Amino acid sequence: MEPTAGQGSSSTDISNNASSSSHAHSSAGSHSISAAQPVAVSSVAPLTKAEMKRAKAVSDAIDRALRADRERLMKERGAKLLILGPSETGKTTVLKQLKLLYGRKGLDAERQTYRRVVHLNAMKAIQALSYGLQRSNIPLEHPENIAHLETVMRLETTLKRYSITSLGFTNPAIPRKITDAKAETDMFLEMVPAIKALWNDEGIKQTFRTGGSLNLQDSAKYFLDSIDRIAEPNYIPTDDDILQARVRTLAVSEHLFNIDGVNYRIFDVGGQKSLRKYWAPYFDDVNAIIFMCALSAYDQPCEDDERQNRLAECLSLFNSIANHKLFEMTSFILFLNKIDIFQRKLESGSLLRDHFPAYKGENDYASATDFIHEEFLGQCKDTSKQVYVHFTHATDTKQMRVIVLAVNAIVQRLNLRSSGLL
Ligand SMILES: Nc1nc2c(ncn2[C@@H]2O[C@H](COP(=O)(O)OP(=O)(O)OP(=O)(O)O)[C@@H](O)[C@H]2O)c(=O)[nH]1
Numbered sequence: 276m277e278p279t280a281g282q283g284s285s286s287t288d289i290s291n292n293a294s295s296s297s298h299a300h301s302s303a304g305s306h307s308i309s310a311a312q313p314v315a316v317s318s319v320a321p322l323t324k325a326e327m328k329r330a331k332a333v334s335d336a337i338d339r340a341l342r343a344d345r346e347r348l349m350k351e352r353g354a355k356l357l358i359l360g361p362s363e364t365g366k367t368t369v370l371k372q373l374k375l376l377y378g379r380k381g382l383d384a385e386r387q388t389y390r391r392v393v394h395l396n397a398m399k400a401i402q403a404l405s406y407g408l409q410r411s412n413i414p415l416e417h418p419e420n421i422a423h424l425e426t427v428m429r430l431e432t433t434l435k436r437y438s439i440t441s442l443g444f445t446n447p448a449i450p451r452k453i454t455d456a457k458a459e460t461d462m463f464l465e466m467v468p469a470i471k472a473l474w475n476d477e478g479i480k481q482t483f484r485t486g487g488s489l490n491l492q493d494s495a496k497y498f499l500d501s502i503d504r505i506a507e508p509n510y511i512p513t514d515d516d517i518l519q520a521r522v523r524t525l526a527v528s529e530h531l532f533n534i535d536g537v538n539y540r541i542f543d544v545g546g547q548k549s550l551r552k553y554w555a556p557y558f559d560d561v562n563a564i565i566f567m568c569a570l571s572a573y574d575q576p577c578e579d580d581e582r583q584n585r586l587a588e589c590l591s592l593f594n595s596i597a598n599h600k601l602f603e604m605t606s607f608i609l610f611l612n613k614i615d616i617f618q619r620k621l622e623s624g625s626l627l628r629d630h631f632p633a634y635k636g637e638n639d640y641a642s643a644t645d646f647i648h649e650e651f652l653g654q655c656k657d658t659s660k661q662v663y664v665h666f667t668h669a670t671d672t673k674q675m676r677v678i679v680l681a682v683n684a685i686v687q688r689l690n691l692r693s694s695g696l697l
């Protein structure tokens with residue numbers, strides 16, 4: 276499916292935050308309760324003045340009680356926020372940033388477990404590169420590295436079992452298939468000489484540069500460049516390592532935060548297509564949705580369907596979420612993420628129009644992001660729907676600190692408005 280250019284772009288309104296903008300197809304008040312439906316005229320006698328006064332008093336009292344109830348619920352239970360979007364768009368990374376900024380203890384408790392994830396990520400990265408090298412018939416710079424290549428490629432089955440362990444990491448209810456963390460570390464340490472030799476080989480480097488179809492994780496270079504550090508006997512993952520570490524989310528998880536005095540219940544979900552059926556039970560009473568898109572996915576096929584473009588699939592998922600009946604009153608915050616990789620790809624000469632023929636602009640960052648931004652806004656059927664857009668680099672804690680505060684301000688304002696206090 277090729278997306279077409281978005282409509283209604285003229286009403287986009289840029290806020291004073293350089294990395295964000297807010298959009299509404301029409302003016303304020305989009306969250307007010309709509310006017311009553313016309314009632315069929317009947318033969319019932321009209322109300323007297325006194326009756327009308329009494330009816331109004333009752334209606335006002337109900338409104339007051341409802342508002343107080345909403346306020347109390349919001350105070351007691353916190354604002355409910357879902358982070359939705361396809362796989363690998365950075366949902367869990369945003370959650371890790373929230374833990375770093377507002378729940379440090381939680382992340383510190385998980386730090387040791389990330390050691391294994393980092394080791395697994397490094398092994399998977401070198402394995403993907405080795406397969407890529409073989410597929411594209413690129414010769415090794417040092418032929419003696421062939422033995423290392425074979426060692427790495429023999430790891431296929433072991434790594435599959437390993438990844439079951441990493442799934443267990445996100446959901447303690449899933450039993451671990453590999454028993455001993457020490458055995459995992461030993462296996463990684465045995466692999467280190469092969470990983471280093473291959474990563475330094477010009478053949479592998481060339482494979483990395485030609486990139487695209489390798490199905491390589493975004494953090495591959497980061498961990499391969501850090502191989503000596505992560506192989507140290509007393510290695511403890513740093514905050515950046517944790518942000519770069521990749522573990523697929525399988526089960527929906529709930530996290531509590533207090534951000535500047537506002538309580539939040541934030542839900543992180545698994546973005547793979549097969550896991551989206553588990554989202555629906557969490558769709559009630561949602562105050563806001565952060566929808567995540569990886570801009571850098573514009574030239575990638577979907578993991579489970581080579582024929583489908585990842586960014587196009589993300590647009591169609593956004594379409595079904597933004598137009599979902601249960602989210603008519605829900606605020607939407609769109610994170611157009613991975614701006615760092617997106618910019619790098621454009622600068623390296625990869626053309627947006629090769630994948631989105633509807634794009635007619637230059638291949639520069641500003642025009643390309645404008646186009647994708649409009650594509651997303653054009654998905655909302657309700658033209659009064661307010662969508663707040665942020666261009667994000669989710670692994671950058673400095674940038675995310677500013678964005679989280681902006682999101683908090685939006686959620687507070689919208690909640691006050693929906694409870695009639697604004
Ligand atoms: N360079 C870069 N990497 C990012 C960015 N955001 C996320 N990543 C990396 O992308 C990978 C995937 O991120 P996750 O947060 O696990 O993705 P997810 O959306 O939770 O994926 P699922 O759990 O499968 O639904 C991780 O290795 C992150 O470190 C970004 O803005 N820039």
Ligand SMILES: [Mg+2]
Pocket residue numbers: 366367368522523524543544545546
């Ligand atoms: Mg995740």
